[in-house]
Amino acid sequence: MAQQTKQIPVSSIILDEDIYPRKGINHRRVGIFSENIRDGFKFDPIEVEPCPDKPGWYRLLEWAHRWSAFKSTGVEEVKAIIKNLDGNDPLLYAAAKAIGPKQLTEDEAKDTARRAYSGNTSLTSTDIGKAIGRSRQTVDLYLTDLRAVNQMDRDIKIFRLNRLGIPQDRMAKRLGLDQKTIHYHLGKMPMLANSLNGDLTRGFTVAQVAQKHSWTEPMVWSLALEGKNDHDRFKELGWGYCTWDKWEWNDCDKRFGDDWPGRIPAQMIAHILRCFSKPDDLILDPMAGGGVTPDTCLAMGRRCWAFDLMDRPETRPEIEPFHWDISSDQGLLWPVSAKGKPDLIIFDPPYFDKKAADYYKKSISGLSRKAYLEFLEAFFVLLKQNVKKTTRMAFINADWRDFQNKPAIEEKYKGGILLDDYLDVLKKAGWYHTHIIQAPMSSQRFNAGVVSAMQKKNILGVISRYVIVLGQEC
Template identity: 80%
Template sequence: GMDQKTIHYHLGKMAAPPNSLNSDLSKGFTVAQVAQKHGWTDPMVWSLSLEGKSDRDRFRELGWGLRTWDKWEWNDCDKRFGDEWPGRIPAQLAAHILKYFSKPGDLILDPMAGGGVTPDTCLALDRRCWSFDMIDRLETRPEIEPFTWDTSSGQQLSWPVSSKEKPDLILFDPPYFDKKAADYDEKSISNLPKKEYLEFLETFFVLMKSNVKKKTRLAFINADWRDFQHTPASEEKYKSGILIDDYLDILKRTGWYHTHIIQAPMSSQRFNAGVVSAMQKKNILGVVSRYVIILNQEE
């Protein structure tokens, strides 16, 4: 609602800071030092520092080894990208999805952005990003728009974007069923009963399909869920879990067909020695599995 002349005036003033940042970077100051000095975030400075470089060069500058096989594994999240958040994914994981299944300048949609790993990584890899989350953090995360995928009204889910432009890639890392449910907002889908959780995903996949391009790819990240904490491995039942097969069935039923299933296991370091000892005594088989399923709309 601002006057165009006012915006033009402020844009002119905003053109100066990057020159100062570039000067500091050229003098050998680190990205972290430049970010702290100018009050920018690390990903914003990385975006400036890596301008014009190829994806491979960006990976090299960021210190990320490029995995050229279908198992992507890291012990830790890169703390330069994204906030501390329940179920946070490594920026390296998001970066590999962007590297293999998008190109610079592409528009990426992150419908449940959480701690902001995807928009941060998009900055570093020269991708544009629409990101949404139910928690409004205007002062710290203005690029993540507040939006709740409301399942309580009984009405159809709505699409948050009014623009005619459609994304080239959807990176969908939803809160996993029952995992860290207590850490999420009470409206999170992680708190839904199992049947409703799966029904939400089915409705969501249909909604996405009707609001994207025919060539849009979907990167769906999720993990096997088994109630292993209380059950010895030999006593687990088929209907007590949600496995990769269940997600694949829903995806195919809604018109999404997978081209890749990539293993991206969670770090086993989250199981401390005491937990491991108790699991061993009770013959419990834990879960560190996680998968990146890449899909498109062509059989």
């Protein structure tokens, strides 16, 4: 571990409770150290590390009581050893230092062990025991319940990824495990589902089973609807089937997907799946956002590979992080090397300019009109190169007009992106539409005050949205 020693301001040092192994400061010890300082006693340097999220600040690794004494006696600068822990756990490092002058109490040792393990589940009992001055067996007892929860959490993630058809090598990479471990856990999947299926058989609702077993509702739906056809799945989920080419809902089904900018109704995704795919087909969602598509695929019995800029490994392990970066020297790249190719692509990109401030800063929503359309064209070409000849695409988007504060009669074509523009780009890339389905957004998103202002100025708002379904043959 690299280190340097220098004088630093006492005011730049903080006591970070996240890496402090004791239950508090012993003020009697602080008082003794304060007397020593006034008597001119010289102490060894205190140990600190740079704060990871506060440049110019340091957090204590050792000698918290001496630091408190320095503050109380008005010392402005102290000699400090500034450590770079090179990936070592700072809590365990501080704990190992703390047991030198005074052994950690039983409560402090247990609390430190549990906090360290919660922060890094790959830590062994031996590693933790050495730091806190306890045996491996004692640490095992401290962590029994946490390990059981972690084990169950891991099994649930593997179950989810497996249901969505994600290959074992990608599961292993995503969860930080080796493939042998993944293979072992996959063998436990039938047993994992038994207790949930038992509760469903006894008449518990999907929501009740999900809450009882700490599963998401879409995962429980994947069990409850197993073996049913699409018609029966819709019926069980309470979704009416829209036979015509206009699909309209007042709100999103909140059982599916996260609260997310531009969230789309799961009912829309389910209609696309029912009309343009078959059970067990592989669905690709290249910009998965809040996860509506993979959630709906679970309920509809489809496999799904999903990717997004935002990485949420704990809550959304099935959405693999990937940046479709058109600016790289190699141009757009395909995210995985795999034999499997999607049967259907569901592409609901961040819409041009809409909610650009709410999306991740690298979102395509913030591009210029020209760059936005250039990205789409390159993206559609890349899709064509990496899918089957029979693969279909459902492209979801809306007209964009700069209607804000502008009467309808004053709007010009320049600057807008309309359905025609998307169709032109798609055709250039070799995709030809078979269906244009209206799926308007709810007008309820405009509140009464906004509607009144629009009416006074003859502003024509936008609630249009389309599902353009395409294939690769004319």
